[in-house]
Amino acid sequence: MSLFDNVMAGLALVGNINAFLSLAIGIVIGVIGGAIPGISATMAVALALPFTFPMEAINGILLLLGVYKGGIFGGSIPAILIKTPGTPASSATVLDGHPMAARGEAGRALGMALWASCTADLISNLSLILFAGWLASFALSFGPPEFFALILFSLTIIAGVSGDSLLRGALSALLGLLLATIGLDLIYGTNRFTFGDPNLMGGLNFIAVLIGLFAIPEILNTVWHPTGHLGNVQKLGKNWVTFADYRRCFKTIVRGSFIGVFLGSIPGIGAAPAAFLSYSEARRKSPNKANFGKGEIEGVAASEAGNNGVAGATLIPLLALGVPGDVITAIIIGAFMVHGLQPGPMMFVMNSDIIYGLFIGLIFSSALLFVIGGLAIRGFKPVADIPRRILMPMVLVLCIYGVFAVNNNLFDVGVMFVMGWVGFVMGRCHIPAAPFLIAFILGPMLEDNFRQAMLMSGGSPVILLRGPITWFFWGVTALTVIAIARGSLDKARETG
Amino acid sequence: MNQQAIQLRLGIVAMLAAAFLIFYAIPNWVSSPSNVRNLVLSPLFWPYILSGLTGLVGLGLVIAGRRMSATTEPVNDAIEDPRAGLVRLCAMAGLMALVFWAMPRLGMVWTSMLAFAAMAFLIRTRHPVTAVVCAALTPLVLYAFFAHVAGVAIPQGILVRLP
Incomplete structure (x- = not known):
C-alpha cells in the first residue's frame, strides 16, 4: 500500500466522533490525574486501562494516549500553583513556574506551560511519524556502555540547576546518588542500607522522595513563618502569556522538544531527565540566565517542552520495535495486546491502518490538548486564590493520600515526611534540591549500566569507549565539564 | 549565620x-x-x-x-520571633510523627482531618471556620476519589469505618 492509501485507511478508522471523543476524554482524565499530586500520568494510564478493554482497539489506544499526554501537561499545574509537581516529569517546571506564581504571574506561567507543551507535543508527534523507523534502529544500538556515557552526560545538567554554588549542587547530587543506593543490589541481590526492613528492599519510593523534597518544605516554611507570604501576591494574575513571550521562547521550545524527542526515543530514559536537560540547555544559551530559578518564563517553556517532547517519541520504539520506552508505554503495550495487536515492525505491514490512524489521532491530540488544557487552567484557578494558611494543610493531606496511593504503603508517607525535613534543612542551607532529585533518578541507571558494562567486559573499562556513540557522549561530557570549569573560574575571578 | x-x-x-x-x-x-x-x-x-x-x-x-570574604549579612530572612518558629517546627515534627503512628490505627481519613485542623491552628489561620470545614471535607473527598474511583485501599482504622 502506498503512503496515500495508508493515510486514507487511517483516516477511515479515526474519522468518526467516537475516536475524537475517546481522545478528548483521555486528555481530560490525564490533565485531572496529572494535576493531582500522587496520581501521576502513569497511575492515570493504569487506572484508565481496564476501561478500554470493551472499546474498539483504536479508540481504546487513543484514549490511553490522551491520558498520557494530558497527564504530562497536567503535572505542571500544581507544580506552578503549589510547588508540588503532579508528575515527576514536572519537577523542572517548579524551578521557575512557582517563583512566577509567587509574584502573581501564575496565569502567564501556566499559559506558557500550555503553549510549550502543545508545541512540543506536535513536534514529538511529527517526529514519531517521520523518524519512527530510523530513530528506533539507532536506539537499538544502545547497550550498557552507551547508556552509561549518556547518563553521565545527563548528570552534567546538575551544573545548570545548582544555583550560586556548584559545590553545593554537587553535594546535593551526591546525597541523591547515595540515597539511590538503598535497596537490594540488582546484580547480587544483597542488602544495601536496608537494615533488614522489607520496605527498604525495593529502594525509596521516587514519588515519596519527590513530593517530600518539593512540597513538604513549603509546608514547613509556612510553619516556620506563617505570615511570611503576606504581601506576596499568590494569584493567577491578570497577566496572560503573550505571543511576544511565545516568540521569545520559541527557539528554547523547539530545542527542548528535540531533546525530548531524542531522549524519548531511547527506551528507559523518561520525561523527567528530558525536562531537566532541556532546562539546563535553555539556561546555558539564554541571555537571561541569571533569572533562571527566580521565575524566568523561558525556564517554564524549556521544562515543559522537554517533558512533552518525550510523549510522542516514546511511541517510536513501541510502534517500530515493540519495545516500551517507559512505564507508561509498557502499560499501553498491554492495551495493544489485549486487542490482539503486536507492536513491532510487522504491525506496519499487517495493521498499517491502525498505525496511521494513531498518527492522525496524535496530530489532533495536540490541538485538543491546547483547548482542554486552556479550560483546565481556568478550572484550577481557584487553587491560586485559596488563602495560604488553608492551602498548606490541604496540600499536606493531599500529599499524604497521593504518596500512599502510589504503592498502598504507609511507609512511603514516612519517607515523604523525612525527605520533607531533609528538603527544609537543605533550603535553609541554600543547597539546591533539583540536583538531588536528578541524581536520585539517574543514579540507579548510571550504576546498573556501569556494572552491566563491566560484567560484559569482565571488568575492563575499555568497553566504556567501545564505539562512536560512547565517544560522542564522552566528548560532549568533557566539553561540558570544561565549559563549567571555565564558567566557575570566571565567576570566581569576577567576585574577587 | x-x-x-x-x-x-x-x-x-x-x-x-x-x-x-x-x-x-x-x-x-x-x-x-x-x-x-x-x-x-x-x-x-x-x-x-x-x-x-x-x-x-x-x-x-x-x-x-x-x-570567602567574611560578611555579616545573614543567609536567610530573619523572622519576628525565631523561638516561636522553632516551637512551631517542633510541634509540626510531633504532628507528623503522630500522623504516621495514628494512620493505621485511626484510619487515614480521621487522622487527616485531625492533622489538617491541627496544622491550620498551628499556623494561626485567619479563617478558623473555613479551616474546620475544609478539614472535614478534604479527607472525605479524597477518600471518595481514591477508594471508589481509583480503587486504592485507603486504611480505615479500627474505630469508625467508611463505606
Whole structure:
C-alpha cells in the first residue's frame, strides 16, 4: 500500500466522533490525574486501562494516549500553583513556574506551560511519524556502555540547576546518588542500607522522595513563618502569556522538544531527565540566565517542552520495535495486546491502518490538548486564590493520600515526611534540591549500566569507549565539564 | 549565620558523613558476597566511590569557605520571633510523627482531618471556620476519589469505618 492509501485507511478508522471523543476524554482524565499530586500520568494510564478493554482497539489506544499526554501537561499545574509537581516529569517546571506564581504571574506561567507543551507535543508527534523507523534502529544500538556515557552526560545538567554554588549542587547530587543506593543490589541481590526492613528492599519510593523534597518544605516554611507570604501576591494574575513571550521562547521550545524527542526515543530514559536537560540547555544559551530559578518564563517553556517532547517519541520504539520506552508505554503495550495487536515492525505491514490512524489521532491530540488544557487552567484557578494558611494543610493531606496511593504503603508517607525535613534543612542551607532529585533518578541507571558494562567486559573499562556513540557522549561530557570549569573560574575571578 | 559559616559547616558535615560512611556504615550495612572476583562489580564499590566523592566535595566546600570574604549579612530572612518558629517546627515534627503512628490505627481519613485542623491552628489561620470545614471535607473527598474511583485501599482504622 502506498503512503496515500495508508493515510486514507487511517483516516477511515479515526474519522468518526467516537475516536475524537475517546481522545478528548483521555486528555481530560490525564490533565485531572496529572494535576493531582500522587496520581501521576502513569497511575492515570493504569487506572484508565481496564476501561478500554470493551472499546474498539483504536479508540481504546487513543484514549490511553490522551491520558498520557494530558497527564504530562497536567503535572505542571500544581507544580506552578503549589510547588508540588503532579508528575515527576514536572519537577523542572517548579524551578521557575512557582517563583512566577509567587509574584502573581501564575496565569502567564501556566499559559506558557500550555503553549510549550502543545508545541512540543506536535513536534514529538511529527517526529514519531517521520523518524519512527530510523530513530528506533539507532536506539537499538544502545547497550550498557552507551547508556552509561549518556547518563553521565545527563548528570552534567546538575551544573545548570545548582544555583550560586556548584559545590553545593554537587553535594546535593551526591546525597541523591547515595540515597539511590538503598535497596537490594540488582546484580547480587544483597542488602544495601536496608537494615533488614522489607520496605527498604525495593529502594525509596521516587514519588515519596519527590513530593517530600518539593512540597513538604513549603509546608514547613509556612510553619516556620506563617505570615511570611503576606504581601506576596499568590494569584493567577491578570497577566496572560503573550505571543511576544511565545516568540521569545520559541527557539528554547523547539530545542527542548528535540531533546525530548531524542531522549524519548531511547527506551528507559523518561520525561523527567528530558525536562531537566532541556532546562539546563535553555539556561546555558539564554541571555537571561541569571533569572533562571527566580521565575524566568523561558525556564517554564524549556521544562515543559522537554517533558512533552518525550510523549510522542516514546511511541517510536513501541510502534517500530515493540519495545516500551517507559512505564507508561509498557502499560499501553498491554492495551495493544489485549486487542490482539503486536507492536513491532510487522504491525506496519499487517495493521498499517491502525498505525496511521494513531498518527492522525496524535496530530489532533495536540490541538485538543491546547483547548482542554486552556479550560483546565481556568478550572484550577481557584487553587491560586485559596488563602495560604488553608492551602498548606490541604496540600499536606493531599500529599499524604497521593504518596500512599502510589504503592498502598504507609511507609512511603514516612519517607515523604523525612525527605520533607531533609528538603527544609537543605533550603535553609541554600543547597539546591533539583540536583538531588536528578541524581536520585539517574543514579540507579548510571550504576546498573556501569556494572552491566563491566560484567560484559569482565571488568575492563575499555568497553566504556567501545564505539562512536560512547565517544560522542564522552566528548560532549568533557566539553561540558570544561565549559563549567571555565564558567566557575570566571565567576570566581569576577567576585574577587 | 552568614554564607561563609554555612559553607564551612556544610564542608565539615560532608567530610564527617563521608568518614562515617566509609569506616562504619558501608562495612556494616552493605553486604557483599565473598566470591566477587572483580572489585568494580561488588555492591560495595559504588557506595565507596560516592562516599569518597562526598568527602572531596566537603573538602572543596571548606577550602572555598575559607577563601570567602567574611560578611555579616545573614543567609536567610530573619523572622519576628525565631523561638516561636522553632516551637512551631517542633510541634509540626510531633504532628507528623503522630500522623504516621495514628494512620493505621485511626484510619487515614480521621487522622487527616485531625492533622489538617491541627496544622491550620498551628499556623494561626485567619479563617478558623473555613479551616474546620475544609478539614472535614478534604479527607472525605479524597477518600471518595481514591477508594471508589481509583480503587486504592485507603486504611480505615479500627474505630469508625467508611463505606
